[in-house]
């Protein structure tokens with residue numbers, strides 16, 4: 001059979017030893033030698049690595065149905081109710097039903113619009129905090145604030161309350177441990193007889209503890225909502241209310257039980273926290289690194305605000321340059337450098353290569369968005385490339401797919417963009433920013449990214465804010 005080109009592998013571990021610290025960068029170097037469709041082996045599991053827009057189109061569009069499954073991993077099962085959520089559920093009727101709940105009831109444009117007040121209130125609180133730091137000439141940890149505001153917004157829209165103060169500390173720790181357990185690399189997933197190593201290290205026991213703690217929290221939240229007699233009318237305040245209403249009225253034509261409600265709530269945390277905060281950190285990083293672009297964006301914001309202190313959500317539709325900055329950041333720093341893996345349900349031919357059923361498929365989102373065949377000066381941060389340019393980020397243009405595409409594409413695009421743009425617009429409108437070391441700080445600014453599913457900055461972004469006097 002004509003298999004895709006592969007780098008040489010070792011017995012038992014296959015190519016695992018070659019992954020390096022940042023696999024998206026390793027895959028780009030390997031693709032230069034082995035081509036845009038190459039096959040690696042993680043232990044005994046064949047893994048197809050895709051590194052061109054044309055090949056990505058084959059997976060995400062032409063053969064989307066065949067590649068609509070996700071790998072089932074033991075840590076996902078432990079952490080997310082045996083894969084009952086949208087992101088890890090196997091492709092099939094169950095997944096179709098719960099995805100429709102996400103798309104139509106939790107993350108639709110109408111619902112996202114109805115959450116506007118939450119976003120604007122949280123932005124107001126964030127600006128007050130920055131003003132406080134600024135008045136004392138203290139540096140602002142932008143990475144930390146980005147993480148706090150995205151978590152606070154998700155907590156309010158999903159659970160109806162924030163976890164700040166003392167309860168906030170415990171919640172933040174829990175969320176961090178949850179995300180770490182979810183994105184951990186588990187050797188036993190690829191070399192089954194080595195799974196004992198993960199057992200002995202205590203990983204599964206810790207993951208079970210985290211899952212139990214999160215479950216207890218979600219149970220309390222759902223019970224509170226039931227006791228408040230909400231969820232029986234159409235006055236949905238938050239996602240728990242919406243889900244309880246769907247459960248009560250059986251309005252979807254299929255029953256949803258308590259586990260489904262909790263799994264869907266977990267998806268909001270998996271999808272809607274680290275992703276958006278990573279985007280915000282990189283946007284601010286690039287703007288601080290490029291003072292001319294920052295100035296141009298501030299001019300747009302100040303023109304649109306017309307003397308008002310706050311940028312509102314209405315203003316955003318007049319901010320084309322802001323939208324270009326967001327797209328350019330998603331291109332250079334996609335929160336998922338490698339798209340969430342897929343699995344093919346049957347044998348298939350791809351550009352003449354035989355791909356065995358059950359192959360894991362990884363699309364190198366990061367390298368495709370920097371491919372010089374599709375982009376001029378791809379390593380440069382140039383938002384102008386998106387002005388008067390119809391390239392979209394929702395999966396129609398395969399040269400830019402930060403949210404994936406096709407059946408398993410991200411249902412949270414509208415939510416993510418809404419939560420991101422309003423924060424960014426106000427950060428740059430209300431303050432001027434510079435690194436503590438000024439021009440010297442720029443030369444030494446760390447631009448490396450973290451290991452894991454989501455590419456955060458490796459070191460927090462810290463900058464000085466001066467209120468805008470204009």
Ligand code: HEM
Pocket residue numbers: 086087088099102107267268269270271272273275276279334335336339340341401402403404405406407408409410411412413415416
């Ligand atoms: C900047 C923010 C975000 C980025 C970059 C992002 C990116 C992605 C990507 C790359 C995928 C995989 C798509 C594929 O396989 O083709 C995905 C799936 C998903 N995302 Fe997002 N996402 C973001 C925000 C959100 C938000 C805010 C939510 C929910 C509140 C969310 C919920 C989900 C879910 C549930 C899936 C699984 C879909 C499925 O398997 O059918 N995401 N996201």
